[in-house]
Amino acid sequence: MSSIIVFHASSRHQGNTTTIANYLSKQLSATAIDLSDHEIAPFSYEDNYPATDDFMGLIKQTIDADQWVLVTPVYWYTMSAQMKTFLDRFSDLLRYHQEFLPALTGKHLWTIAVGSDSEAVPHFFTPFRLSADYLAMDYGGDLHTWLGRTLTMKPEVQILLDQFVENIIAKSNSF
Structure with a gap:
């Protein structure tokens, strides 16, 4: 079985997104990383860049995982600001740290x-x-997925998550 990382990011540390991420990480025996616990600056083209924040440390810590699961709330019809900043920072790999790009090839997102x-x-x-x-x-x-205004897992959402987990496990077993 492959290694799996669950990245999640929300403005509420103990909200619905964390509930879903924790459920997934338990079902998948995966490492969960709350991006909100890390300082990740916006990408910049400035000369004094790259940033000296937590982004590259997270990449070095997780680059060997075969599967990455991104969990985000829906804020104004898109992903959370923390998740968007995390994805934007992949520009660091394209511009400053190309040596990490081959390790991403073929990983599952x-x-x-x-x-x-x-x-x-x-x-x-x-x-x-x-x-x-x-x-x-x-x-x-x-x-x-959706939980509404409660942190309790809805039975229909749990069924969907369990099917999703089965898909990830099936892909893991193919490695």
Whole structure:
């Protein structure tokens, strides 16, 4: 079985996104990383760059994982600011740290959205699919979930998550 990292990022440390991320990491025996616990500065083209924050440390810590799962709330019809900043910082690898790019090739990227209702936002997952393609990663799939105003797992969401976990495990067993 391959190694799996669950990255999640939300403005609430103990909110719905964390509930989903913790469930996933337990079911997958994966390492969960709350991006909000790390200082990640925005990407910059300035001469005094690259930044001296936590981004490259996270990449070095997780680059060997075969599968990456990104879990984000839906904020204003898109991903959280923390997740967007994290994805933007992959520009560091393209511009300053190209030695890490080959390690991304063929890794599997999965995405889960955590909304407030059961209806998914159209085209929400497009940036994730296109980013995976651009980085030569295999986009494994995506899932829209919702918990509403409670941190309790809804039975229908748990069923969807369990099916999603089965897909990730099946992909893991193919390594």
